[in-house]
Amino acid sequence: MKDVKCECGHVNPLGTVICESCGKVLIENESKKLLDMRYEGSARRSQTYNKTIVDKIWNFFSSVKVGVVLIVITLIASAIGTILPQEMYIPKNIPAIQHYREQYGWFGELYYRLGFHNLYSQWWYLLLVASIGVSLVICSLDRVIPLYKALKNQRVTRHSGFLKRQRLFASYAKKLNEQELSFLKEKLEKKRYNVRMENGNILAEKGRFSRWGPYVNHIGLIIFLFGAMLRFVPGMYVDKVLWLTEGETKPIPGTDNQYYLKNEDFILEFYDKEKDKEVFQEALEKAGNIVKNYQTNVVLYKQTKEPVPGAEPELEKIKEFKIQVNKPLKFDDYALYQVDYRTQMKKMTFALTHKESKEEFGKIEIDLNNPKEKYDLGNGYSVQIIRYFPDLTFNDKGEPMTKSLYPNNPAFIFKMITPDKPEGETSVVAIQETVEPLGENDYKMTFQNLEMQYHSALTVRKDHTLWIIGIGGIIFMIGVIQGSYWNHRRIWIQQINGELMVAAHTNKNWYGLKREIEAIFKDTDLPLPKDQLNSEEQGSSEKGVNSVG
Amino acid sequence: MKKKQRLIMRTAILALLIVIIGYTLYANFTKDEREAARVGEDAPNFVLKDLEGKEYKLSDYKGKGVFLNFWGTYCEPCKDEMPYINNQYKQFKNLGVEVIAINVGETDLAIKKFAEQYQLSFPIVVDKKGDVQHAYRINPLPATFLINPEGKIIKYYTGPMDEKLVKEFMEMIKP
Numbered sequence: 001m002k003d004v005k006c007e008c009g010h011v012n013p014l015g016t017v018i019c020e021s022c023g024k025v026l027i028e029n030e031s032k033k034l035l036d037m038r039y040e041g042s043a044r045r046s047q048t049y050n051k052t053i054v055d056k057i058w059n060f061f062s063s064v065k066v067g068v069v070l071i072v073i074t075l076i077a078s079a080i081g082t083i084l085p086q087e088m089y090i091p092k093n094i095p096a097i098q099h100y101r102e103q104y105g106w107f108g109e110l111y112y113r114l115g116f117h118n119l120y121s122q123w124w125y126l127l128l129v130a131s132i133g134v135s136l137v138i139c140s141l142d143r144v145i146p147l148y149k150a151l152k153n154q155r156v157t158r159h160s161g162f163l164k165r166q167r168l169f170a171s172y173a174k175k176l177n178e179q180e181l182s183f184l185k186e187k188l189e190k191k192r193y194n195v196r197m198e199n200g201n202i203l204a205e206k207g208r209f210s211r212w213g214p215y216v217n218h219i220g221l222i223i224f225l226f227g228a229m230l231r232f233v234p235g236m237y238v239d240k241v242l243w244l245t246e247g248e249t250k251p252i253p254g255t256d257n258q259y260y261l262k263n264e265d266f267i268l269e270f271y272d273k274e275k276d277k278e279v280f281q282e283a284l285e286k287a288g289n290i291v292k293n294y295q296t297n298v299v300l301y302k303q304t305k306e307p308v309p310g311a312e313p314e315l316e317k318i319k320e321f322k323i324q325v326n327k328p329l330k331f332d333d334y335a336l337y338q339v340d341y342r343t344q345m346k347k348m349t350f351a352l353t354h355k356e357s358k359e360e361f362g363k364i365e366i367d368l369n370n371p372k373e374k375y376d377l378g379n380g381y382s383v384q385i386i387r388y389f390p391d392l393t394f395n396d397k398g399e400p401m402t403k404s405l406y407p408n409n410p411a412f413i414f415k416m417i418t419p420d421k422p423e424g425e426t427s428v429v430a431i432q433e434t435v436e437p438l439g440e441n442d443y444k445m446t447f448q449n450l451e452m453q454y455h456s457a458l459t460v461r462k463d464h465t466l467w468i469i470g471i472g473g474i475i476f477m478i479g480v481i482q483g484s485y486w487n488h489r490r491i492w493i494q495q496i497n498g499e500l501m502v503a504a505h506t507n508k509n510w511y512g513l514k515r516e517i518e519a520i521f522k523d524t525d526l527p528l529p530k531d532q533l534n535s536e537e538q539g540s541s542e543k544g545v546n547s548v549g
Numbered sequence: 550m551k552k553k554q555r556l557i558m559r560t561a562i563l564a565l566l567i568v569i570i571g572y573t574l575y576a577n578f579t580k581d582e583r584e585a586a587r588v589g590e591d592a593p594n595f596v597l598k599d600l601e602g603k604e605y606k607l608s609d610y611k612g613k614g615v616f617l618n619f620w621g622t623y624c625e626p627c628k629d630e631m632p633y634i635n636n637q638y639k640q641f642k643n644l645g646v647e648v649i650a651i652n653v654g655e656t657d658l659a660i661k662k663f664a665e666q667y668q669l670s671f672p673i674v675v676d677k678k679g680d681v682q683h684a685y686r687i688n689p690l691p692a693t694f695l696i697n698p699e700g701k702i703i704k705y706y707t708g709p710m711d712e713k714l715v716k717e718f719m720e721m722i723k724p
Binding site (some may be wrong): 052054055057058064090094095121123126130133134137138141226229232234244249252253309310336369370371372373385386387388390393395401402403404434525 | 560660
C-alpha cells in the first residue's frame, strides 16, 4: 500500500523496480545479471490498486498481452468475413438468410446467424475494434506517465549497482581532475549530448524524445479510430451507389431527395488500332478489346419544393457534366464517381410470320420496360401479349413466373390474331425457344432484333471524416519516425571511492553507441566500456538484446 | 489521497470511453431507421399514380385506417394473400378502412394482367422510382403497414398473411 523510499531519499511508487532517482535496484530479479531497462523499471501497473471494479477493468486493458489477443481475434474475424460475399454484394430479390442457406448450406446459415454477412455493422465487431482503442489508450497512459516521471527524476549520481548492471560498463582506479572533466564535457557536447555534472560525475543524454515515439504513434492511431467512428454520426459520411439507365432521372441517394441526376448518355469507348498511337499496337493485338473510356453524361438538378416520396419533383437544372473514371462530379460536399456499368435488353422486335409461306404480316417492337397489351398490324392482323415475364423462371409447380422486375430473361405469351384464325393462336416465346401449348400453330412470332441499353453505376460519396483520419495517419507516421530514426542514448561517467565507472545505455543500435563512445574517448585514457551481454550470455541473439532496450 | 485521485481519473477516462463506444453502437443500430418509417411514428406521406394516372396522396386519408401493402407480381406470397385482402376490403370499406396496394415498379402490363386475374377492387399505385419503398425501407416483399386514422403507423408486418390475420389487421385500424 505504501510508496517505497530508496536509500537515496527518493520516494518511488510501489512496484518500482529501479529507483527513479539514483537507479538502485529495489526489486531483485536474481535470474538476470543485467538490468531490464524497459520503461526504466518504473511501476507501470500497481497491483495494489486492484480493489474496485474500475481498477480491475483498467488493469485488464493495461496488459499488452490482452491488447495483442484483441488484435489477433479481430484479424481472424475480419479474415472469416472474406470467405463468403458480404450482404451488399448478394442479390436483393430474396431475403439474405435464404440466399446464404441455399448457396452455402449450413455453413452459410451459421455465417449469417453469427453476423459475418455484414461484418462491419456487427455490434461484436465494433466492440472488438473499440476494445483495441481502449487498450491503446490505457496501455499508453499506464506506461508513458511512469516513464516520463522516471526520466524526469533521474539523478546524475547513480547507485553503483545500477551502473555495474548496465550492458556497457567498465571501471578502473583513477581520478579525473577538473581539466579532464571539462574536456570530456566539451567532447560530449560536440556529439550533441546534453551534459549534466554533479560532484565530478557526468550524465550525458541525448535523443530522449525518441522514447515518446510509440506513444505519439498511439495517439495517431486513436485519432484514426475516432475519425472512423465519426462515420456513424449522421451527416458525416455517405457511401451509396446509384444505378441510372440512359434517359432516366432519379433522386441521388443520401441527399434526402434534394438532388436529382439524369443520365443523358453512357459512353463506352475502346482503343482503336487504326486511330490510337502506334505504341499500343502490340498490346492491343495481344489483349483484344481494351476499354479507353467509361463516361456518363449527366445533368444535375436540385429539387425546389419540399420533397414528397413518389410525387413528381420540381427540378431546377444546376449543371451538365461528363463523369469519367477518376473525374467525379462534385457538388456541395458530394462527389459522384463512375464505378460500374451493365448492359440490359431494351427492345425486342418480332415479325408475325406464316410458317409455311414465310410471309410476314408486320413487325412489333416491344419495349421491355413498358410493353403494350395489343399491337395492331392492320388488315385484320394483330398481336396481344397475354402474359409478360421479364425475368423468366419456373416455380415449384413448374409454372412460369418472373424472378425480378428486370428484363434479364424476357418471355411472352402471345396471342396472334389473323383473318384466317380470328379467335387467335397462342404461342409462348422465350429467348431461343418457342412453345405452342395449345397445339400446332399456322403462324409464329419470328425474332428479328434486339436493342440493348446501358445502365451506369455511380458511387455517391460524402466524407467529412477524411481529414481527421488523415491527421491521425500523419501523427502515426511522425511517431514511427520519431521512434525509429533517433535513439535515446545515455553515458554515465562516475567516480565512486576512487574508482572510475563508465556505463552507457541506449534503447536501440548498440553498435552505434559503441562507435560514438570510441570517438569521444579517443584522446583520453578512459577505458572503453565492455559489452557485458556478450561476455555473460554467450551466443545470445541480437533479438534478445533488443528486448532489453 | 493519491490513490483516490487515481481512481477518479481512471473512472473518468473509462466513462468517457464507454460514452463514445455506446454512442457508436447506438448510431450503428439506428442508421437504417433514422429517416425510415417506424412503428409509433407518423407514416411518411407520398403521392403515387395508378395505371389510369389518378393520384393518390396518403395525407388525404386522415380519419380513415389505411392498410398499406407493398407487392410485386413476382412475389409468390403476394399472390396468395391478394384475394384475402380483396375479400376483407369489401367488408371493411364501409367501416372506414382503405387499402392502398403499392406495386414496386413493374410494367403496366404485368400489373394490369395481375389485377384482372385476381379481380382486385382496391386502388393499385406504382412506385416507379422506388422512393416510397425507400421511405418505408421495405425488405423483403410482401410488406404491410397499418396506419391508424391519426396517420400513425401502428404495425409493420412482413411475410404472408392468411385471411384471419388480414381481418385482424383491418380491425386494428378501424376508426
